[in-house]
Amino acid sequence: MLRFLLKWKTKILMTENHHASEQRHYQLWNETGLKNIKPDSVRYGEYPEGWDVIKDINRIINPFIQSRILEIGCGYGRICRAFSPKQYLGMDINAQAITRAKTLFPQYKFQHAQYVDKYPNADVVFAYTVFLHMPEHTVHDVIKNLGNGVEHVFIAEIMEKKTWDQNTQSNYDDAERFHAVYQRTPEEYVKLMEQHRYYLSEEIIKPYHYYAGAKIHFLHFRKMPAPPKILCHQAEWLKDPHLQFTGLYEDGWVHPHFSITLSNTVDDAHLVIEGLYPANPDLRSNITLEIRNETKQLLYASLNPGHFNFKSNEHMKAGIYHLDVSINPGVDLPPPDARHVGFFLKKIGFESNSSGSGNVVKKIYTKFRLKTVRK
């Protein structure tokens, strides 16, 4: 009971802190007005990026817009001309910037936003040098609040492993009034977005000339198709109460990252996995497979397209194992299927070589095989 109350109290305190931090961010952007939307650059003028921002962003994003693009953190509309006025909606918390955008680009739509808003539906969402000014919990809340129809999310900003200033309160109190920066790497965004069922589809890197040596990463995320709940109707062991999984399709394909909880009934077993990596014409890097049990890496292997079969070196005790399986890179199945998958899973489970009366008997525990379902 006491633990429950403590947990509850911690949650309330955290929510209060989050709320206070969001208030500060909101006030700071509104009080600084147009001052910090982009760096002032005598050399580069309106586009300190140093390249044709409108043309290149149009080229990167436009092919994915079917009906509407929502730009979150549009500032005073600096980028809106990359898109058609009929398809575009820009939102920003900064009231002065929104007023300015409406004056500069009267043919485009702009809307003043709450710090975390209930965003109108769109098929593409774009945030350009915005999320790096938000603490992680806000980025989660923003993504959570996107409309159901959002198939593509483009996050573009400088992404590198660097600890920048994250102290919102002291920045708020500072006479210079500057904005906190929560720098994240592309890998951190991939993890964050996967929690909301978006996978990284492509990454484009452009220079940011104003900041010597800096680069803007465009991360293009796509919505994962929802995996069906049922894996295989026939298998008895599916009734095992310990078995839980995410990211497995009924027909045997798995997401590039999937998880499964299996019970191993014997001591001294090895983890086994068998599958098929399909032909991938876009393959530009090594294929790697990793299996982790919480923080521990159980298996890491490189493989080639085609059939694979691995066994971990680790001697596993009996128990319940929550396995996270990742394969990199994922593959797009040919249309009309077009699912983004990791590989075709044939078997995963625990195997043990236990000796009985002098003979080595191979026993397989909690293993499953998937049948190909052809329609």
Ligand SMILES: C[S@@+](CC[C@H](N)C(=O)[O-])C[C@H]1O[C@@H](n2cnc3c(N)ncnc32)[C@H](O)[C@@H]1O
């Ligand atoms: C560095 S500026 C970039 C503006 C614009 N994307 C551009 O490149 O010109 C960041 C913008 O994000 C906006 N912003 C910050 N937090 C926001 C939030 N939670 N929701 C919407 N906009 C936000 C700020 O008001 C500011 O206009």
